[in-house]
Amino acid sequence: MRESLKGKVIRIHDDNGYTDLGRIIYEFVDNDDVLFIEFPALSVKGAQEGDPANASEAKEKRKRKPCYLRMPRRIARGMIPLIGGGRSVSLVDFTVPTEWLLTDDQLKQEATSIEKNRRNLLEWLSHREQQKEIIAPIVGDFGEYELLELGLLQEQVQARSKALNYPTTKKVRQAMLRFLLGCGHPNALLPNWGEIGGKGTEKFTVKKTGRPSGRCRVPDALPEHISDEEDRRKLRDGYRKYKRKRVSVHVAYLRTMEEHWPGNESITHRSQRQYFLLPANQRPTEAAFIWAARSLCSASRINMGERVHRAVKRALKGLRSDGIVAVGQLGLIDSTSEDQTLVSAVNLLKVLPSTYRTVVIDVRTEYILGLYCGFERPSTLTSLLAILHCATDKVAFCAKHGVSISEGDWHSRLPRRIRADNGEIKSEKGISTMSATEVGLEFVRSYAGDMKSLVEATHLMMHRYADHHAAGSTQGQPKERGESSREEDACRTFEQNMKFVIETVLYINNEQAVPHLLTVEMRAEGVKPTRRAIYEWCVEKGYVTSEPTDLDTLHAHCLPKLKAVIHRDGIHVFDPRDDRRLIPGLVFVSNWLAESGLCERATRGRIPCELQLDPQDISTAYVVRQGLHQLSLKTADPLVKELTLLEYLLMTDDDKHVVDAMRSDQESRDAFFHSSNQDANKAAKAAKAQALADAGKAKPSRSSGYEKRKNLDDELSRQHLKSLGLGDFGEQAQSISPDQSTDYDLAHVPALRQSGPTALPGLARGNDEQPTDWRAHSSPGRESAQSITGDLMAQIRKARRG
Structure with missing residues (x-):
């Protein structure tokens, strides 16, 4: 069975493209011949070369789109490939004009296309009905076989023209040919007015068109310039030549005027520069310059650059989740400022810069898998920490920031592939780390923000819910004139802000309605339109990719490395x-560190190492030494573990500044203390020298010993009496040698001179009884060296017994 060719378009290809020759309207029944009608564009012949009489006429005809149709041509099927005269020939489907797709109701309601035009579709409908009325008897009585294969078309056209009293058969013939060209389409008889005055067709007038300018209202106004075809050509040429990037339209207009509309008289400026321009009424205006260049590249496109314009203004087709069918198949990562003005947790009067947030989102479910917030600017470090957070336990993370959640409120999963822009993670460190953790990386080309529009929309959502309600928020806008300073309103710390960030993530993941993510299968099973429900349904049904499970590798590669040293008391x-x-x-310390023997080795010399630490959680650190080992911060203050690394450094800097401020006074006190010691030493040495001089030959010698034990007993007895308030005999005893004896009476004891009920009888100064001579109990030699305080205590005990 042969292929039907009716309705196909014969297309001839050449080096410059292709040309549509005509459309096949009929296939003969008795043989393989076909009939085709040439399209109107090929039925006009131009003027012969060298024929000036017909040159102007041909030029005028080329301005109009011809609509004249020739009679059908007959050709065999096998000759169609040869109709191009050596050029390639193909048969393609016919593209129906837009007007043919309109129904009668749309034509009556004057429905128009997307592009603005001034077409009167009611007149189009009236014209079609007139054409149908002309050929109605022919179409009603005869079919294609009789008219085309039996050759009755010409006869019926002449008979109908005669019946309508037309002088020629052109009107009936053209209506019939248009009907045949449309292969019976009801709207094939619509006028071809869309090709006349259509988009891109230039019109030239004798009178100035458009709204009159202000120059026309002044008295004795001169007529304005009217652009003809040559003027518009010059304007377009000037636009192409002078409009460049960073060259304004006005400058391009002036250069075009200087080149094509120079004046006859020169005007000398004070800078000795001459200008040659015609008066304003004798040259096109800047508006005419812009209008003439409307078919060329726009000024914004030139300023933007062709490459950037194609990337930014290109048409978008498809969805951002096309090809993504499983959870964890693709994740998006991006960073943004948190629009915050924070204060230090150590000192609320110290204002800190805004923090930055890095978010990782699953493309299939739009679920926030992980984030990282910190004072560090977006970098490979912050991106790796956000990726690490995707795989860590969220319950402990939220509890650290004062938010209580249960398992399932925030799932942990590391995407199998991550898409990022050409920024933070596009580095040797980022690429090697992702390769080591079996995570693929792909980067968005420049000026293709739609490839990660999901994470950008999430940033805006988190700004609206978490950031812009805080005191001191920048609202994502620079400070305006007269607006109060954000630093004066700032009062919240990083830790206080993190609670609201986590609450926002939990709301987005667990509560926000996202019905556009539901599939027909999900709706059939009654899945709740939340990201959490969709995430859990996908995991349950197996729409999930495998994920790396080696968290040690993530910790070893994602956490930043800091220079450290091992001492006996831990890692500094x-x-x-x-x-x-x-x-x-x-x-930082740990049981592993104590048992490894490194601290003992550090007593012979410190051991350098590298410590991996999360800047937002200094309570825990990791060291890679024959495996990954976790260490904890050694501190007596539990609140220190809640500080970030930046806040801890600021706190130590404040301590150093305070100590530096106190150092001057401390050095002054130290200097006074040392000088006072020297003065006391000098006075004591002088007193000792005097005592040695008074002792003479009785001074103790090195050969006889210093009798430190006996002197200690005397000193302790003296201090004991002094603590009892019985006075101090140290100075009297200083000048007494061991071989000397001294007369003591009770007048030397201040406590015994006091009157009162505690006074001892017989010891008052006014008593006639002489005090007992306790010197009689002393013996010569070593016994005679009995201390004064010992004799005095014995005398007191004797008085108490009496």
Whole structure:
């Protein structure tokens, strides 16, 4: 069975493209011949070369789109490939004109296309009905076989023209040919007015068109310039030549005027530069310059650049989730400022810069898998920390920030492939880390923000819910004139802000309605239109990809490495701002470190190492040494573990500033203390020298010993009496040698001179009884060296017994 060719378009291909020759309207029954009608564009002949008489006429005809149809041509099927005269020939489907798709109701309601036009479709409908009335007897009585194969078309056209009293057969013949060209389409008889004055067709007038300008209203106004075809050509040429990037339209207009509309008289400026321009009424206006160049590249396109314009203004087709059918198949990562103005948790009067947030989102369910918030600017570090957070436990993370959740409120999953822009994670460190963790990376080309529009929309949503309600928020806008300073309103710390960020993530994941993510299968099973329900349904049904499970590898590659050193008491961390200075008090310990023997080895010399630490959680650190080992911060203050690394560094800096401010007074006190010691030493040495001089030959010598034990007993007895308030005999005893004896009476004891009920009888100064001579109990030699305080205590005990 042969293929039907009716309705096909004969297309001839050449080096410049292709040309549509005509449309096949009939296939003969008795043989393989076909009939085709040439399209109107090919039925007009141009003027012969060298014929000036017909040149103007041909030029005028080329301005109009011809609509004249020739009689059908007969050709055999096998000759169709040869009709191109050596060029390639193909048969393609006919493209129906837009007007043919309109129904009668749409024509009556004057429905128009998307593009603006001034077409009167009611007149189109009236014209079609007139054409149908002309050929109605022919079409009603005869079919294609009789008219085309039996050759009755010409006869019936002549008979109908005669019946309508037309002088020629042109009107009836053209209506019939148009009907045949449309292959019976009801709207084939619509006029071809769409090709006349259509888009891109230029019109030239004798009178100035458009709204009159202000120059026309002045008295004795001169007539304005009217552009003809040559003027518009010059304007387009000037636009192409002078309109460049960073060259304004006005400058391009002036250069075009200077080139094509120079004046006859020169005007000398004070800078000795001459201008040659015609008066304003003798040259086109800038509006005419822009209008003439409307078919060329727009000014914005030129300023933007062709490559950028194609990328930014290109048509979007498909969805951002095309080809994504499983959870974890593709994740998006991006960073943004949190639009916050925070204060330090150590000192509420210290204002901190805005923090930055990095978010990772699953494309299939739009579920937020992980985030990282910190003071660090977006970088490979922040992106790796956000990716690490995707696989970590969210319950402990939320509890650290004062938010209580249960398992399932925030799922953990690491995407199998991550899409990022050409920024933070596009580095040797980021690519190697993702390769080591078996995670694929893909990067969005420049000026293709629609490839990650999902994460950009999530940023805006989190700004609206979490950030812009905080005191001191920047609202994502620069400060306006007269507006109060955001730094004055700032009062919330990073930790206080993190609670609202987590609550926003939980709301987006668990509560926000997203019916556009539901599939027919989900709706049939009654899945709730939330991201959590869709996520859990996909996992339950197996719409999920495998994920890397080695968290040690993630910790080893994603956490930043800080220079550290092992001491006997733990691992000390160097300040990342100055690797010669240890951070005070930032020491990490663990059972593994104590049992490894490294601390003992550090007593013979410190051991350098690298410590991996999350800047937002300094309570825990990791060290890679024969495996990944976790360490904890050694501190007596539990609140220190809630600080970020930045806040801890600021706190130690404040401590250093306070100590530096106190150092001057402390050095003054130290200097006074040392000088006072020297003065006391000098006075004591002088007193000792005087005592040695008074002792003479009785002074103790090194050969006889210093009798430290006996002197200690005397000193303790003296201090005991002094604590009892019985006075101090130290100065009297200083000048007494061991071989000397001294007369003491009770007048030397101040406590015994006091009157009162506690006074001892017989010891008052006014008593006639002489005091007992206790010196009689002393013996010569070593016994005579009995201490004064010992004799005095014995005398007191004797008086109490009496």
